[in-house]
Structure formats: C-alpha cells, structure tokens
Amino acid sequence: MIEYAWLIPVFPFAAFVLISFVFRPWKQFSGYVAVAGILASFLLAVPVFQQVLGGAHFEKALTWLPLAALPGGGGEAPALQVGFLVDPLTAIMLIVVTAVSFVVILYSQGYMHGDPGYSRYFAFISLFCVSMLGLVLANNLLVLYMFWEGVGLCSYLLIGFWYQKPSAAAAAKKAFIVTRLGDFGFLIGILLLFSRAGTLDFTKIEGMIAHGQFDAGFMSLVGILIFCGAVGKSAQFPLHVWLPDAMEGPTPVSALIHAATMVAAGVYLVARTFPIFEAGPTALTVVMVIGTITVILAASMALVSNDIKRVMAFSTVSQLGYMMLALGVGAQGAAMFHLFNHAFFKALLFLTAGSVIHALHQLDEIEPGRSQDLRYMGGLFKHMKITAITMLIAALSLSGFPLITSGFWSKDEILAAAFAKGEYLVWAIGLFTAFLTAFYMFRAWFLAFWGEPRWDAGRVGDGESGRIGASELRTQNSEPARSPVHTPQRSHGHGIHVHESPWVMTIPLMALAVPSILSGFWGSPLAGSGGFVGFLEGSEAEPLNLTVMGLSIVAALGGIYLAWLMYGAKTLSPQKISAAFGPMYNILYHKYWFDELYNGVIVQYGVLGTAALMKLFDTIVIDGAVNGVGKVTRSAGAVLRQVQTGRLQNYGWAMYAGAVVIALAAIAGQFGR
Amino acid sequence: MTDVFASIAFYTFGLVSVGGAIGMIAARKLVHSAIFLVVSFLGVAAIYLLARADFLAGVQVLIYAGAIMILMLFAIMLTPGQVEAAGRPGQQLAAALVAGAFLVMTTFTLMGTSWPMAQTLSDKPTTEAIGQLILNRFVLPFELTSVLLLAAMVGAILIARED
Amino acid sequence: MFALTLNHFLLLGALLFSIGLFGALSRRNAVAILMSIELMFNGVNVTLVGLSRYVASANPLLGQIFAIFIITVAAAEAAVGLAIIIAIYRDRKTIEVPDFDLMKW
Numbered sequence: 030m031i032e033y034a035w036l037i038p039v040f041p042f043a044a045f046v047l048i049s050f051v052f053r054p055w056k057q058f059s060g061y062v063a064v065a066g067i068l069a070s071f072l073l074a075v076p077v078f079q080q081v082l083g084g085a086h087f088e089k090a091l092t093w094l095p096l097a098a099l100p101g102g103g104g105e106a107p108a109l110q111v112g113f114l115v116d117p118l119t120a121i122m123l124i125v126v127t128a129v130s131f132v133v134i135l136y137s138q139g140y141m142h143g144d145p146g147y148s149r150y151f152a153f154i155s156l157f158c159v160s161m162l163g164l165v166l167a168n169n170l171l172v173l174y175m176f177w178e179g180v181g182l183c184s185y186l187l188i189g190f191w192y193q194k195p196s197a198a199a200a201a202k203k204a205f206i207v208t209r210l211g212d213f214g215f216l217i218g219i220l221l222l223f224s225r226a227g228t229l230d231f232t233k234i235e236g237m238i239a240h241g242q243f244d245a246g247f248m249s250l251v252g253i254l255i256f257c258g259a260v261g262k263s264a265q266f267p268l269h270v271w272l273p274d275a276m277e278g279p280t281p282v283s284a285l286i287h288a289a290t291m292v293a294a295g296v297y298l299v300a301r302t303f304p305i306f307e308a309g310p311t312a313l314t315v316v317m318v319i320g321t322i323t324v325i326l327a328a329s330m331a332l333v334s335n336d337i338k339r340v341m342a343f344s345t346v347s348q349l350g351y352m353m354l355a356l357g358v359g360a361q362g363a364a365m366f367h368l369f370n371h372a373f374f375k376a377l378l379f380l381t382a383g384s385v386i387h388a389l390h391q392l393d394e395i396e397p398g399r400s401q402d403l404r405y406m407g408g409l410f411k412h413m414k415i416t417a418i419t420m421l422i423a424a425l426s427l428s429g430f431p432l433i434t435s436g437f438w439s440k441d442e443i444l445a446a447a448f449a450k451g452e453y454l455v456w457a458i459g460l461f462t463a464f465l466t467a468f469y470m471f472r473a474w475f476l477a478f479w480g481e482p483r484w485d486a487g488r489v490g491d492g493e494s495g496r497i498g499a500s501e502l503r504t505q506n507s508e509p510a511r512s513p514v515h516t517p518q519r520s521h522g523h524g525i526h527v528h529e530s531p532w533v534m535t536i537p538l539m540a541l542a543v544p545s546i547l548s549g550f551w552g553s554p555l556a557g558s559g560g561f562v563g564f565l566e567g568s569e570a571e572p573l574n575l576t577v578m579g580l581s582i583v584a585a586l587g588g589i590y591l592a593w594l595m596y597g598a599k600t601l602s603p604q605k606i607s608a609a610f611g612p613m614y615n616i617l618y619h620k621y622w623f624d625e626l627y628n629g630v631i632v633q634y635g636v637l638g639t640a641a642l643m644k645l646f647d648t649i650v651i652d653g654a655v656n657g658v659g660k661v662t663r664s665a666g667a668v669l670r671q672v673q674t675g676r677l678q679n680y681g682w683a684m685y686a687g688a689v690v691i692a693l694a695a696i697a698g699q700f701g702r
Numbered sequence: 703m704t705d706v707f708a709s710i711a712f713y714t715f716g717l718v719s720v721g722g723a724i725g726m727i728a729a730r731k732l733v734h735s736a737i738f739l740v741v742s743f744l745g746v747a748a749i750y751l752l753a754r755a756d757f758l759a760g761v762q763v764l765i766y767a768g769a770i771m772i773l774m775l776f777a778i779m780l781t782p783g784q785v786e787a788a789g790r791p792g793q794q795l796a797a798a799l800v801a802g803a804f805l806v807m808t809t810f811t812l813m814g815t816s817w818p819m820a821q822t823l824s825d826k827p828t829t830e831a832i833g834q835l836i837l838n839r840f841v842l843p844f845e846l847t848s849v850l851l852l853a854a855m856v857g858a859i860l861i862a863r864e865d
Numbered sequence: 866m867f868a869l870t871l872n873h874f875l876l877l878g879a880l881l882f883s884i885g886l887f888g889a890l891s892r893r894n895a896v897a898i899l900m901s902i903e904l905m906f907n908g909v910n911v912t913l914v915g916l917s918r919y920v921a922s923a924n925p926l927l928g929q930i931f932a933i934f935i936i937t938v939a940a941a942e943a944a945v946g947l948a949i950i951i952a953i954y955r956d957r958k959t960i961e962v963p964d965f966d967l968m969k970w
Contacts, residue, residue, distance in 0.1 A: 675969030677962055678793070678898075682800055682890050689803045692811070708869045716877050723881055723904055727888035732896060739900050742881075746907050749877065752869065753918045755929050762910075765936055770903060770943050777896050777947040781954040797890035805883035812875040812912070819871070820921040831926055832933070840930055847937050854941035858948035864955070 030076045031087045034166060035113045037077075037123060040069035041130075041158035048152040056147040060138040063151035067134050067158055071127035081120035088114045088168055088232060114168035114231060121365060122165035122297055125372045126290050128544075130158050132537040133285040136380055139533035140281055140387060150190060154285070157183035161290050165297060170219050170229040173298070177215070177258065180291045181208050187286060188278040200274035207271040211261015218254025221247075222305075235304045245309050252305045252312025255298065256319075263295030263349045266323045270623050272346055273330075276338040280383030283338060288345050288379050289372035296352045296368050303361050317357020321455050323350030326621070328465040332472075333607070333617045336401050337382050340473045344427065345375060347462065351443055354455060360446035367439035370548050374426040374436060377541035381420035384530040384538065385477060388413060389484055391526075403473060408482035412527045417478045419538040424474050426545045428467035429585040435549025441581050445574045456577075460584050467588025475596035484527070712752055719745030732778050736771060743767040757829040874915025882908030895950045895960040899943060906939045 044066025052058045090112025134154060141150050160179030167173035182205075189201030223229055225247065226237055237243065259265070264272035275287050286292070299306065299316060306313045324347050331343035348371050355364035382401075388409070389400040399405050410417045426436035440463060447456040529535065595603050607614045619625075722742025729735040743766045750759035836844050881904060888901030910932040917928020954960050 670970040673968065673970040675966030677965070678797075678890050682796060685800050685804060685886065685890070689800065689807055692807050696807075696811070705868050709867045709873070712869055712873055716873075719877070719907075720880055720884070723884040726900060726904065727884060727892065727897075732894060735897055735900060739904065742904065743907065746881075746911060749874075749911060750914055753874065753914045755914050755917075755932075758910075758914065758929050758932055761933060761936060765940055766903070766907070770940055773943055773947055774896060774900060777950060780951055781896065781960055783958075794891045797887050800890065801883045801887035804886055805879055808879040808882070809876060812879065813872050817871060817916070817919070818921045820919060820925065823918060824925060828926060828929065832929060835924070835926060835930055836933075843934060847934060850938065851941050854944050858944040860948075861945070862948035862951045 030073075031080045031085050031115055032089065033073065034077050034087065034115045034119075034123075035089075037070045037073050037127070038159045038162035038166065040073075041066040041155040041162070045152050045155040045159060048148055048155065053148045053152075059148040059151045060134075063134050063155045064131070064138070066155055067127060067131045070158065070162060071131050074123040074127045077115060078120045078124050081115060081117055086116050088112065090168055090230070109171055110169055110230065111172050112168040112230075113166040113172075115166070118297070118300060118365065119165050121369055122293075123162065125293075125369055126158070126161050126165065129289045129372050129376045129541075130154075130161075130285060132540050133281045133289075133376060133380070136284075136383075136534050136537040137279075137281040139531050140383055141279060146190060150187075150279070153183055153186045153190070154282070157187065157286060157291075161294070164294055168230060168232070170222070170231075170302075173301070174215070174219060177212070177262070177294065177298075180286075180294060181205060181212070181262070184208075184275070184286050184291055187282040188275045190278055190282065194277070197277040200271075200277040204271040204275050207268050208261040211257045211259070211268055214254045214257025215259075215261075218251050218257070221254065222251045231301060238304045238308045243308065245311075248305050248309030249311035250309070252302070252309045253315055255302055255305065256312060256316055259295030259298050259353070260319060261295075262298075263292045263353070264346045265295070265319050265350060265353060266326055267623070269323060269327065269346050270620075270627060273339050273342045273620070276336070276342050280338065280379055280386060283341070284376045284379030284383070287342065288375040292345060292349055293352075293368050293372060296349065296356070296364060299353070299356050300361050300365055303356070306356070307359070313357055313359065315357075316353055317452070317455060320350045320353030320355075320357050321458050323347065324354060324462045325458050325465070326350075328462045328469065329617050330620050331469040332465065333614060335403050336398070337385065337403055337406075337473055337477065338379070338401055340403075340469060341375070341378055341382060344378075344466065344470065347466065348375070348427075351440065351459065351462075354459060355443040355446060358447050358450045358452055358455065360443065360450075363439065363442040363446050366442055366551075370426070370435040370439045370545075373541055373548055374423040374434075374545040377419060377423040377538060377545055378427065380534075380538055380541065381416050381423065384413065384416040384534055385409065387530055387534070388416075388527050392484060403476040405484050406477040406482075407480045407484065408478070409527065410478040413478075413529045415529060415535045415538060419542045420474060420478075422542045423545050424470045426549075427470050428589060429463055429581060430589070431582045431585065433546060435545055435547065437581075437585070438549035441578050444581055445577050448574060448577050460580060463581060464584040464588045467585045468592050471589050471592030472596050475592060479597050480599070708752060712749065715745045715748035715752070717745075718742070719749065721745075733775070736774050736778060739774075740767050740771050743771070754823075754825055754828070756827055757832050871915055871919040874911055874919075878908045878910075878912030878915065880908070881905075881911060884908075893961050893963060895953070895962050896947070898962060899946050899950070903939060903943065906935060910935055 041063075044062050047062050048059045052062055090110045092108045093111045094109040096108055134151070137150065137154065141147055144150065157180060160176045160183055164173055164176035164180060167176060185201045185205040188204050189198050191197045192201075219229065222234070225243065226234055228234065238248070261268045264270075272287060272292070276283055278287075306316065327343045327347035327350060331340050331347065334340045334343060348367070352364040352367050352371075355361075355367065385406065386400045389406070392399040392402075392405060422434075426434035428434075429437045429440045431437050444456055444459050444463070447459060595606070616622075719742045722738045722740075722745055725738035726735045726742060729738055743762060747759045747762040747767065750756075750762055885901045885904030885906075885908060888904065889898050892898055892901065913928040913932045913935075915928075917925060917932075950960055953965075957964075
C-alpha cells in the first residue's frame with residue numbers, strides 16, 4: 030500500500046477538477062464531492078501510516094529535467110527530479126492533514142450553507158488539500174517548494190473568499206505578500222544548496238551532510254535562508270503580521286489552513302531539512318531565538334484582544350513559536366509531537382468559535398463583526414452545550430491541563446527539552462508564556478460562555494475598558510437611543526434567538542475532541558518503545574523531569590485560576606487591572622504597532638515610493654523613447670522631404686547625376702578587373 | 703588632299719555649330735537664342751554633308767532649321783514679356799558640373815571603345831537608298847511615325863486652342 | 866588630326882549634347898529649355914551619323930535612318946511641347962519653369 034501513497038493527493042485533485050468543471054451549478058454536490066475526495070485520501074493514509082508504524086519506509090523518484098553538469102560541482106550531472114517519500118515524519122503529517130481536513134470539510138457544509146460561492150469554496154479547499162498533501166509527500170526541495178507556493182495560493186484564494194469585502198481582499202493580499210518575502214529567502218536557500226550539492230533530494234543531501242561535505246558556515250547560511258520561508262509561512266516574528274488579518278476568511282478556513290496545516294508547513298520544513306540545521310548550529314540558534322520571541326510576543330497580544338478569532342490567531346502564532354523553539358533546541362520529536370496535538374485542538378477551537386459566531390450571526394446586522402466580539406457574548410453555555418464543552422476540552426488541552434490532555438504532554442516535552450539543553454532563559458520564557466496561554470484562553474472561554482448574556486444590543490459587558498484602537502473595527506459603546514438601526518429588545522436572552530449549531534457542525538466538534546485528549550498519550554510514559562519521539566527519531570525520549578513538569582502544571586493551573594477570578598467569578602475587576610497596566614495595555618492592544626511600522630516604512634516608502642519612481646521612469650524614459658522614435662522619424666522626414674522641390678530641373682539634374690555615378694562605377698569596375 | 707580639306711571643313715563647321723550652341727544658352731534675349739540655334743543647326747547640316755549623308759542634311763535644314771525653329775519663334779512671339787533673368791549661380795554651377803561630368807564620361811567611353819571599323823567608305827548619294835529602306839524594311843516605323851505625327855498635330859491643336 | 870575619323874564626330878556629338886544638357890538644367894524659360902533639348906537631339910544625331918559612316922554593319926545607312934526618325938519625333942514633340950507652353954502661358958501669364966512647383970513637399 031505504501032507505494033501508492035502518491036495517490037493520496039490525487040483524490041482531492043480529482044475533486045477540485047470535478048467541482049470546477051462539472052458540479053459547479055449543483056452546489057449541494059460540490060460539498061459531497063469534496064468530502065468524498067478527502068475521505069478517500071484519509072482512507073488511504075491510514076494503512077500507509079500503519080505500515081510506517083511497522084517500520085516501513087519508501088521513496089520513489091522520476092527524473093524530470095536533466096541538466097548540464099556544473100563546472101565546479103560533483104562529477105555527476107545534476108537533474109531535477111519529482112518524487113515522493115514516505116517516512117515517519119511524512120506519515121504523521123499525512124494523518125494530521127487528512128483527518129483534520131476531512132473534519133473541517135464536513136463542518137464547512139453546515140457553516141457555508143447558503144453562501145453564493147459555495148462551489149468555489151469547496152473547489153479551493155480541495156485544491157488546498159492537494160497542495161498540502163503534496164508538500165508533505167515531496168522527496169526533494171523543488172517539489173516541496175512547488176506545493177509550498179500552492180498552499181500559499183490557496184490561502185490567498187480562501188482568505189479573500191468574500192472578495193467583495195475590501196478588508197478581506199486586503200488581508201489576502203497582505204498574507205500573500207508577507208509570505209512571499211519569506212519565500213524569497215527560501216528560494217535563495219534552495220538555489221544556493223543546489224549550486225553546491227547538485228541535488229535537492231532529502232535523502233541524498235542527508236547522506237552528503239553525514240559525509241561532511243559541507244562546512245558549518247555554508248550549512249548555517251542555507252539553514253537560515255530556508256528558515257526564512259518557515260518564518261513567513263508559520264507567521265513567526267517578524268513576519269507574523271498577516272495571520273491575525275487572515276481571520277477575514279471563513280472560520281473553517283482559519284481552522285484548517287491557519288491553525289492546523291498550512292502554518293504547520295513551516296515547522297514541517299525545518300523538521301524535514303533538520304540535518305542542515307544540525308550541521309549549521311548558527312541557524313539552529315536563530316530558529317530558537319525567533320521561536321522564543323514569537324512565543325511571548327503573540328501570547329501578549331492575545332491577552333487584550335476582543336475578537337475571539339484573533340485570540341485564536343495569536344494563540345496559533347504563539348504555539349508555532351513553541352514548535353520552532355523546540356526545533357531550535359534540537360528536540361525535533363517534541364516539536365512534531367506538539368504540531369500533531371496542536372492541529373487537533375486548535376482546529377477544534379476554531380470550529381467551536383465558528384459555531385459561536387454562527388449562532389450569533391444576527392448581531393452582524395447591527396454592526397458588522399459583532400458576532401465575533403467577546404464583549405457581546407456571555408451566558409452561551411446553556412444554549413450551546415456541545416460547543417461549550419468541546420471548546421472547554423480544547424482550551425484545557427491548549428493550556429496544558431495536567432495529565433489528561435494532549436497539550437500537556439507535548440508542551441511539557443518541549444519545556445523539558447529546553448531545560449535539559451541548558452537554555453534556561455528560553456525555558457523560563459516558555460514557562461511564563463504557558464501561564465499567559467492558559468490565562469487568555471480561559472478569559473475567552475469565560476467571556477463567551479459564562480455569566481450574564483451581553484448579546485442584546487447596546488450593552489458592553491464586563492469586558493475590557495473599551496479603549497479602542499484604529500486596527501480593530503469596533504465602535505464605541507452606543508446607547509440604544511442613539512443607535513439608528515432597529516435593535517432587539519433588551520431583556521436577557523430574548524431578542525436574538527441563539528441555538529446550538531446543526532448536527533453537521535457539531536459532530537466534527539465531537540470528533541475532534543477525542544484526539545484533543547487522546548493523542549497526547551502517545552508521547553506519555555504509557556506508550557512503549559520511546560513513544561512518539563521514538564517513532565520519529567528512532568531514539569529514546571527524554572527521561573521525565575518532574576520538577577519541570579511540576580512547574581508547568583503550576584503555570585497552567587495558575588493561568589486558569591486567574592482567568593476564573595477575573596471573568597468567571599468576577600472577583601477581580603479587569604478594568605482595574607488593565608488601568609493599572611495602562612501603557613502596557615495600549616502597546617499590546619495596538620499589536621506593538623507592527624502594522625503601522627511596516628505600512629509606514631515598507632509600504633509607503635518602499636513599495637509606493639518605488640512605484641512612483643517606476644512611474645517616473647515609465648513616463649520619462651519609456652514614453653520618451655517611444656515618442657522619441659516618432660519624433661526622430663518626423664524630424665528625419667522633415668529634412669529628407671526637402672528633396673522634393675517640385676522643380677523639374679532639379680529632378681532632371683538628379684537623373685543625370687545618377688547616370689554619371691552609375692557609369693563611373695561601371696568604369697571603375699572595368700578597371701578593377 | 704581632300705582629307706585635309708575635309709578635316710578643315712569639319713573643324714570650321716564644328717566650331718560654327720558649337721559656337722551657335724554656346725551662343726544659344728548664353729544669350730539674354732530669347733529671340734537671340736533662337737537665331738543662334740538656327741546657326742547651330744545649319745552647322746550641323748554641313749557636318750552631315752561631310753559624312754556623306756546628303757539626304758539627311760537636306761532634311762535637317764528643312765525640318766529642323768526650318769519648321770521647328772519657326773515653331774519656336776511663334777511660341778516666343780505668343781508668350782511675350784518674359785524677362786530672362788539670370789539663372790541662380792548655384793543651379794548653374796551644379797548644371798555645369800553635371801554636364802561637364804557627362805561630357806567627360808561620354809567622351810572617354812565612346813572614344814575608348816574599339817569599334818569594328820568598316821573596310822570601305824561609300825560615297826554614293828543616299829536618297830534613293832534611304833527611300834528603298836524606308837519603304838521596304840522600315841515600313842512599319844514609317845507608318846507608325848505618320849500616326850504619331852497625326853496624333854501630335856491633333857494634340858497640339860487641342861491643347862493650344864482657346865476655349 | 867588632319868584626317869577625318871570617327872572620333873571627330875563622336876566628340877562633336879558629345880559636346881553638343883553636353884551643352885544642350887547644361888542649357889536644359891539651368892535656363893528658366895520653358896521655351897529655352899525646349900530649344901536646349903533640340904540641341905541634345907542634334908548631338909545624338911551627329912553621333913549616330915558618324916557611327917553609321919565609320920563602323921562596320923549590315924547596312925551602312927542604318928544610322929541615318931535612325932537619325933531621320935529621331936528628327937521626325939523631335940518635330941512632333943516640339944509641337945506638342947510648345948502647345949502646352951502656350952496653354953500654360955494663357956493660364957498663368959508666366960512660363961518660368963522654377964515657378965511651377967506644385968509637386969513640392
């Protein structure tokens with residue numbers, strides 16, 4: 030079965046083609062076709078995974094384009110190949126991608142019901158699955174890069190799905206351009222590597238590195254450049270700015286692409302090219318530093334956000350930072366383990382958020398985006414029990430609630446690895462961020478599901494102090510008397526009808542809740558033969574460090590407790606605390622003004638400045654040249670036409686003069702002979 | 703002896719015709735140009751006689767020096783009041799250059815060619831022979847020429863008449 | 866020098882032609898130009914007659930026949946040309962050739 034692994038991306042591709050060219054008019058069928066496609070992939074991925082669990086390994090490649098031998102390279106002529114590789118790393122990713130994609134596509138049928146672009150959605154999301162699966166199956170950097178660009182494209186198409194909305198179109202552009210910056214470095218890294226190695230195959234390069242063919246400096250350089258791509262795609266600092274805006278896309282898209290799979294591609298890339306990083310320690314340090322910065326940067330911004338999806342987005346960035354951090358300290362297995370777990374519970378978090386948004390969608394008529402605003406939620410527990418409980422499970426997992434959640438095991442693995450490698454500062458930051466993570470996650474949960482309902486119009490609940498920045502499109506609290514739109518009645522729970530989401534949406538929620546708990550046990554001491562890490566790296570896992578584990582538990586529980594005090598029991602007042610942290614709050618609320626910085630420097634000066642220069646160049650040089658040709662022709666014409674005097678004798682003179690010249694030429698020719 | 707006389711006669715009449723030609727182009731008044739041209743034509747008629755082309759000499763005097771020049775004089779008479787101003791020096795210089803170059807070139811070409819020379823030079827009168835040729839071998843050009851003359855006559859009358 | 870040869874005729878013919886050419890290219894009056902053209906015809910005729918006498922050919926009179934026809938055509942051409950000049954004179958009251966530059970750029 031493993032040799033048929035290449036078929037896995039083919040099923041969603043067939044779905045894409047069928048939806049685009051055949052089923053477009055029949056919207057209902059588009060959904061079914063997409064589900065069928067990804068289900069087929071999943072059903073093929075499972076036996077492949079089982080085979081790999083049993084120790085199988087497979088690679089197959091075809092030569093695509095033979096090239097001429099490089100003058101300074103190795104003796105053999107390089108060639109561009111396409112092929113696929115199935116090893117433990119691939120197998121894990123296959124399961125994650127197919128499973129989460131299947132669940133999300135199922136969920137989308139309910140969420141996107143009635144949308145005019147229904148077929149287009151399923152076509153694009155199937156195409157995304159093709160690209161993501163192709164990416165993880167790639168056996169060399171070239172094929173990987175191709176699919177890398179493919180996921181980027183699908184991300185653009187899906188973020189800007191509601192393209193009539195200017196903010197969505199802008200967000201899609203921003204995502205694509207920012208990741209492009211990273212991809213540029215990535216491409217240079219690939220080219221550099223190819224120039225020295227003559228090949229881009231992972232297995233061959235691994236062999237070359239083992240033979241010590243490259244020096245550490247070169248490896249570090251290539252590693253850092255490849256990491257640039259990961260920084261873009263996984264929204265690490267400083268290219269993290271696109272992910273919060275990417276929430277403009279439909280929520281299932283956020284769940285699949287910007288939580289579970291595409292953003293994880295960066296982590297996968299580093300893991301896949303890990304021999305390069307191991308051989309170039311500087312690159313590894315860079316990965317670690319960037320990961321650490323990202324971890325706390327994103328978590329801090331999640332603390333004060335009022336949009337439930339944005340909280341999730343910042344959380345994703347932060348968790349990806351954890352994975353990079355793990356890679357940076359050399360714990361490749363821990364990073365992938367966290368990726369594996371995170372995919373499930375983060376997707377679940379987004380899908381439950383989507384469920385909440387779906388329930389509150391009528392609020393959007395009062396003010397667009399209000400259905401996502403935490404300040405207008407509250408008291409939803411009794412109306413949406415399934416959503417509330419599944420989100421609680423996911424939140425516990427994200428926070429690292431001890432022992433029973435998957436997030437606990439993987440996050441602890443990372444922190445233990447950092448500690449064991451002696452990176453105490455990194456470990457401390459990671460630990461503090463774990464506290465913050467638990468806090469912001471439960472802040473969101475309590476604000477959404479606990480307390481009194483605030484979703485009747487005009488009342489802002491006991492949320493934040495209400496200071497608004499330019500980057501959030503919320504208006505000030507408006508009293509009902511001044512609101513021009515008809516508002517529902519003020520009484521609790523009446524006015525908008527809030528109910529649980531339909532089965533097609535809640536079943537995926539329940540489906541994802543299971544691995545959010547269980548997937549962690551693979552990395553726990555309960556699993557045999559080294560557990561997850563053993564499967565991946567073929568080595569034994571780190572022995573349990575109970576001190577570190579204890580401190581992690583304290584951080585997680587502490588965060589949850591603080592959130593309960595502030596938003597559950599309302600013992601502490603959020604307003605007083607945010608007032609106490611005054612200036613800090615402002616900085617966090619404005620996301621450290623990164624967007625303004627980038628816009629001011631890069632966009633205004635860099636891009637628009639260059640555009641203005643180019644316009645000048647176009648007007649002066651190009652138009653000048655083109656008009657110049659015309660002008661020269663006119664001038665030449667003006668001069669040359671003087672010959673036509675209209676006078677008979679001039680013409681006669683010219684005739685005879687010509688005859689003389691010809692005769693002389695003939696005579697001279699005679700003499701020459 | 704006759705050779706010497708012939709060549710002296712040739713130089714004399716050659717001078718006459720060339721002189722007439724130069725006079726024609728240099729004359730201020732148009733009528734003077736016409737008279738000079740007549741002189742030149744008569745000189746050329748004498749040259750024809752020296753080449754034993756007696757019929758042609760007659761034709762030359764009758765047609766050229768006679769009819770054509772009368773025509774020219776009539777035209778001069780019918781277009782009075784022309785002030786023959788001097789031609790612009792630039793144009794004259796250019797014309798002179800081209801004419802001179804043409805002269806040099808033609809002379810060198812013609813005199814440089816080795817013509818196949820005739821063995822004997824005949825001295826017979828030519829009128830009868832020409833008549834025979836025209837009406838036998840060259841009857842077609844003869845007839846065509848008469849058509850041409852008819853056309854020219856009709857055309858000239860048509861163009862020049864008042865209407 | 867003292868014997869009459871072909872070259873004498875050729876030189877005379879070329880001379881007459883060139884003088885006629887100069888006149889045709891530099892004079893302003895249309896009738897003067899026509900007269901110069903007649904001179905050019907004469908030069909050609911002289912050359913032809915000379916060649917006819919001194920060069921070996923099937924018939925020694927061929928050149929003269931050619932010259933006769935040239936004279937005939939020259940007469941026809943002079944007639945028509947002068948008719949045109951008279952017509953132009955009637956219209957514009959001038960026959961200065963440099964003034965007729967309607968085909969100028």
